[in-house]
Amino acid sequence: MKNQQLPDHHYQRRSGTNLIVRLNTSPRLSIVLIILSYVILLIVSYSLGYLVGSSFGVKDITTFVISKTSATSRHSFPSSSEPQYSKYATQCAKQVPPEFVRQTIIDRVYNGTSPYEDFIPQKVASPLLPIKINGRGSYGMIYQSLIQDVRPRTIIKFRSSLVVSATNMANLTSQLGLKTQILCLDEFHSWPVFRDLFEDIAMPNGGILLLNQFIENVITQNATESIMPVPLSASLTSEKLCEWGIYGDLIEVNGGHDFHSAWSDINKAYKLLTPGGILFGHNYFSSYYDKGVRQAVRLFARVNKFRVKTDGHHWIINSA
Structure with missing residues (x-):
């Protein structure tokens, strides 16, 4: 009876049991299996993250910038399918003829009276310099x-x-016989290092007389018919110019040197650029704020498929 042969399935079950016992009693093999499990889990997690990032990540954040399209689509109200953060508050108007740009600004910003008229108020005349151009x-x-x-x-x-x-x-446009209107968008306030650069400009009652000094400089240079200050935030004014139908053939961007300021100004300026016009600015090779201007210019050019040219420390983007 002891030598009676057992059925095959009994041997199979016993063999499986022995294998499990051997596996459970081999510490080295257990460690290898645990490490292999972690590696597989890491590969699966990375793959899922890459697929999700490709669908919903940086690409969707950067491509909202106005693409290189026709002037009509660039100056028109974005469609409802576009992200909310790419929309302007109002629809851009049809372009105002260049000869009406000056009067439009006077009417809209200065309530119909030129800022050069009857300048200078007596209360601010004495602190102003005869001319301050540099x-x-x-x-x-x-x-x-x-x-x-x-x-x-x-x-x-x-x-x-x-x-x-x-x-x-x-002066340059006058020499070419052009009747060019130059709009200068600026709040005409100081900035953190202002006093280090312009120590001789008056600061009565804590205020900086930049707008008054600006007007004095324009009058001194006999350029009142060519230059018009717009003493409002450049970012907010750009939307209003778009609403009023005022666009530039040549736009100079000279704002903050950090990436975010430069990025915002360049995109808003492009919204106001006429077909075939040129954007340009300086500090392209500046190291300020981790080369913020250069980063913004390069990103804008890459997204919109433009080429960046340089001239000295200036950058140039031709939209033609």
């Missing part, structure tokens, strides 16, 4: 070159505290 690169050959190429009827300048490059452009 600025790095504001008389570079780039201005002459761009104006000769574009022959602009309307120039828009984002940030223009002391009318430096604006008066230069006014």
